[in-house]
Amino acid sequence: MCACANCVWTVTATRLGCEGLGMSLDKTIAHGKEHRRGCTETRRITxxxxxxxxxxxxxxxxxxxxxxxxxxxxxxxxxxxxxxxxxxxxxxxxxxxxxxxxxxxxxxxxxxxxxxxxxxxxxxxxxxxxxx
Incomplete structure (x- = not known):
């Protein structure tokens, strides 16, 4: 799950999905790609x-x-x-x-x-x- 304040993007073992948004799988995948481009979440160094x-x-x-x-x-x-x-x-x-x-x-x-x-x-x- 993303830690962005306004994002509900999740990746589960069974499917990609946006919680509570009721999007089709195609729209969900498109949202994920768009989200990753504009994500403000801080990536941790590992x-x-x-x-x-x-x-x-x-x-x-x-x-x-x-x-x-x-x-x-x-x-x-x-x-x-x-x-x-x-x-x-x-x-x-x-x-x-x-x-x-x-x-x-x-x-x-x-x-x-x-x-x-x-x-x-x-x-x-x-x-x-x-x-x-």
Whole structure:
């Protein structure tokens, strides 16, 4: 399914279709071709290209940014968009290095929840008290 705000274009295993539009198969395929030309959905970088970007970033920035702010030392394992794509941020091929940061798994999970408007989980430290 496309993530464009106004698009209902889908591709299913059984047929191509536009949900709720009642189009014939020919019109549906034509809509799909037209949609792909004008689609504003941000394409995500994947595969080897993303892995090269991650490797270069972590070579020069090995620690979690949020943990450093809190006085902890943890390795960054997740390459994060500072402004999430869902909130209009640029992907790694367009940001010129300005919309990325390294986060540990826990900090990345918290930031993702925050970006999506969800409640952030409280973490409990090894001493049994909530972490700040």
């Amino acid at each position: 595969g080897r290209r993303l892995q090269r970007i991650r490797e270069r970033y972590f070579d020069s920035h090995p620690l979690c940014v949020e943990c450093e702010k809190a006085g902890r030392v943890r390795l960054a394992t997740e390459l994060d968009h500072i402004v999430a794509l869902v909130n209009g941020g640029l992907d790694f091929d367009q940001d010129k290095g300005k919309n990325r940061q390294g986060l540990c798994f826990d900090c990345h999970e918290d930031k993702t929840r925050s970006d999506l408007g969800q409640r952030v989980k409280k973490r409990v430290g090894a001493d049994g008290w909530p972490e700040s």
